Amino acid sequence: MEAIKAQRNQKKGFTILGQDMDVILAVFGNIVSWMVRQFVPSLLPRLLPAIDEEDTSDTPSRDQTKCIAIGRPGGSEQLRVITLKPGYATAGYNIGSPTLFVDVSSSLPKDTVVVKVAAFSVNFADCCIRWGLYESANKFVGWPIVPGFDIAGTIEQVSEDYSGDFKVGDKVYGATFFGSYSTRVLVPTKQLRKLPSNLTMAQAAAVPAVSLTALYSLHLGGQFPPGVAMTPKNNNNNNNGVDHKRKQSILIHSAAGGVGSMLVQMSKLLGMSQVVGVVGSTSKVQTARELNCDVIIDKSKQNLWEAAKEASPDGYHVIADANGVSTLQASFDHLAATGRLIVFGFHSNLPMGSDMLHPWAWWNMIVKMIYMPKFDTMDLVTRNRSILGFNLSFFVDEIGLLVQFYEQISDWLQKGLLKVPHVVEMNMKDISKAHELIQSGKSVGKIVMMTEEDDGGKTATTTSETYGSKKAQ
Numbered sequence: 453m454e455a456i457k458a459q460r461n462q463k464k465g466f467t468i469l470g471q472d473m474d475v476i477l478a479v480f481g482n483i484v485s486w487m488v489r490q491f492v493p494s495l496l497p498r499l500l501p502a503i504d505e506e507d508t509s510d511t512p513s514r515d516q517t518k519c520i521a522i523g524r525p526g527g528s529e530q531l532r533v534i535t536l537k538p539g540y541a542t543a544g545y546n547i548g549s550p551t552l553f554v555d556v557s558s559s560l561p562k563d564t565v566v567v568k569v570a571a572f573s574v575n576f577a578d579c580c581i582r583w584g585l586y587e588s589a590n591k592f593v594g595w596p597i598v599p600g601f602d603i604a605g606t607i608e609q610v611s612e613d614y615s616g617d618f619k620v621g622d623k624v625y626g627a628t629f630f631g632s633y634s635t636r637v638l639v640p641t642k643q644l645r646k647l648p649s650n651l652t653m654a655q656a657a658a659v660p661a662v663s664l665t666a667l668y669s670l671h672l673g674g675q676f677p678p679g680v681a682m683t684p685k686n687n688n689n690n691n692n693g694v695d696h697k698r699k700q701s702i703l704i705h706s707a708a709g710g711v712g713s714m715l716v717q718m719s720k721l722l723g724m725s726q727v728v729g730v731v732g733s734t735s736k737v738q739t740a741r742e743l744n745c746d747v748i749i750d751k752s753k754q755n756l757w758e759a760a761k762e763a764s765p766d767g768y769h770v771i772a773d774a775n776g777v778s779t780l781q782a783s784f785d786h787l788a789a790t791g792r793l794i795v796f797g798f799h800s801n802l803p804m805g806s807d808m809l810h811p812w813a814w815w816n817m818i819v820k821m822i823y824m825p826k827f828d829t830m831d832l833v834t835r836n837r838s839i840l841g842f843n844l845s846f847f848v849d850e851i852g853l854l855v856q857f858y859e860q861i862s863d864w865l866q867k868g869l870l871k872v873p874h875v876v877e878m879n880m881k882d883i884s885k886a887h888e889l890i891q892s893g894k895s896v897g898k899i900v901m902m903t904e905e906d907d908g909g910k911t912a913t914t915t916s917e918t919y920g921s922k923k924a925q
Contacts, residue, residue: 475818475821478584479818482526482527482583482584484499485527485529485530486527499530501596503553503596505536506537507534513538516537516538517634517635517636518536518635518904519533519534519536519542519631520533520600520633520883521596522581522598523595525584528888533880540554540555540556541566541637542631542632542637543628543631544628544630544640545630547561547564547640551593551596552630553598556636560611560638563613563642564639565607565624566636567605567607567608567624567626567636567639568608568635569632569637570903571603571605571656571902572600572634572657572903573600573661573901574900575602576799578633578890580802587843588629593630597630598630598632598633599633600628600630600631600632600634601660602625603627603632603639603657604653605624605653606621606623607620607621607622608636616641618644624646625656625657625660626643627643627844629848630845635903640851645858654877654900654902662710662711662873663714663718664844669772672792673769673770674770675700699723699725699726700723700769701727701728701768701788702727702728702770703730703770703772704727704771704772705771705773705774706775708740708874708896709896709897711774713743717870721870724769726747727744728746728763729743729748730756730760731748732750732893734750734753737750739896739897746763756779757786760786766788767791768791769790770792771784771791771793771794774797775799776798777800777801777821779800780793789835789837790838791837791838792838794840795841796842801817874897876895876898876900877901880902882901886901
């Protein structure tokens with residue numbers, strides 16, 4: 453952990469066109485990959501660096517850990533399913549290992565367990581990791597890296613010093629700081645919860661990152677824990693624990709997505725109104741309806757900001773925006789007095805479309821970053837508005853805070869008050885197709901990968917209730 457802390461304290465180096473060298477080098481690496489794949493595909497294997505912990509023998513055991521490793525920035529050709537040497541598993545960077553590959557054949561670090569993974573989810577952040585554009589991945593891990601945050605599975609080993617409630621055989625779900633694209637992961641116990649009886653493994657794997665992101669967004673927005681905009685309920689009020697003295701409006705971009713669908717539900721649970729959900733296509737309107745948005749804006753057919761003003765003429769107390777340059781300035785302009793703009797992503801800044809992108813797409817990305825809106829701190833004061841941003845992958849030192857959010861999310865799940873997003877299930881070996889789907893911008897809800905150990909190589913089906921759960925086509 454000392455090495456990790458030292459890395460955090462390093463000063464940033466020089467920039468080009470306002471961009472860190474990590475970004476410039478990643479763009480260059482992606483362009484090299486595109487050129488090789490386009491013109492000399494026979495040389496692609498040379499772009500895949502060897503990994504010391506990989507078992508290259510001809511007959512590895514079926515029980516050895518399989519994971520998906522990325523050797524360098526690039527397209528889906530970098531996503532390799534590899535078998536690790538006997539006794540190895542993957543782990544998040546907060547375990548303290550110099551790599552994400554750890555030997556778990558003997559003793560385990562304090563208060564950790566080894567989870568045999570049945571399902572892990574895919575987030576758009578994983579594409580950013582593959583491109584080399586995810587700052588925490590570059591800063592704390594480097595290459596090679598096993599991406600991913602969400603897991604669900606069964607506890608296989610428990611550290612000797614652990615005295616908590618988990619035991620071998622328990623079914624659990626939770627989050628890692630990278631390393632989840634694996635069949636076996638070493639995880640600190642604080643980052644896990646027992647699997648709710650009303651969820652499948654696939655559904656549980658769809659929950660952690662998006663739900664924690666959503667609830668922390670509402671925390672920054674002053675809505676959780678209740679108290680800023682609300683007071684405790686009296687004995688005659690049965691309204692989820694709060695008596696609302698002042699309605700709080702919220703605008704949620706990408707309301708049919710993984711984080712967006714959680715934001716809508718949590719906003720309703722916390723008593724916010726109007727809850728306005730923005731979707732990018734007519735095909736996603738039904739999902740927003742099922743989530744019970746007060747108002748749905750289909751920006752493929754409506755003028756987004758005219759409709760937003762009509763829904764809440766005095767502005768919004770909270771706007772949750774992961775779009776970046778395409779909406780950031782307008783989102784700020786549509787805040788109410790004391791309103792808060794919560795930023796947790798920059799999707800419109802990043803390349804979208806097919807898996808292997810033309811170099812022009814990367815140039816456009818750099819241009820968009822240059823034209824990101826700049827906010828004057830004096831303007832924030834005079835207009836009485838705030839902008840707050842975060843990235844959960846930096847929260848290694850904030851586990852105590854995240855535990856509070858875990859408890860609330862687990863409670864909502866157990867009571868059936870919080871439902872998982874759309875779940876599209878795919879097999880682990882089809883990870884390239886999963887990245888292509890999420891990169892296309894056409895996915896709805898969450899993509900969850902089932903490990904081969906869990907389903908014998910077949911695409912799984914979901915039996916518990918979800919919003920339109922379906923198999924990948």
